[in-house]
Amino acid sequence: MPVDTELVAIENPDGLNVILGQTHFIKTAEDLHEALVGAVPGIHFGLAFCEASGPCLVRVEGNAEDLKALAAKNALAIGAGHFFIVFLRDAYPINVLRAVREVPETVTIFAATANPVDVIVAKTPRGRGVLGVVDGERAKGIEGKKERDERRAFLRKIGYKLD
Secondary structure: OOOOOEEEEEEOOOOEEEEEEEEOOOOOHHHHHHHHHHHHHOEEEEEEEEEEOOOOEEEEEEOHHHHHHHHHHHHHOOOOOEEEHHHHHEOOHHHHHHHHHHHHOEEEEEEEEEOOOEEEEEEEOOOEEEEEEOOOOOOOOOOOOOHHHHHHHHHHHOOOOOO
């Protein structure tokens, strides 16, 4: 069976945080919605899920129309069975990833980032599947003491570590 690959860039004009993953059941869209609103009060998001059988539609949920439209557009461009994408506003992946992972249908999280992302899609006569993602840029070197101190200071400044 022949396999072709395609590189699909995630369209994210505002540099929003995005979560890309794979699940296994049609109720994913509603379950992810419930997990997200339960994880962060006041969160705004849009999510889309590619159905892998039956009508094979992109199922869309969320509470921000612009983010729902962006998620739907990107999900359709990927078009891989059981793929999902979530765009976040007023929350960060670190705030919701545990809840997303705990959704029983969640199989894999490919990325959670605000970096530019390319999705590597395999195409066969049967359909499409995500092989992986390219998240951001190539590593340019190894941190030294100065960069380590800056990283540690930044985490404390934004409240993610104690002094």
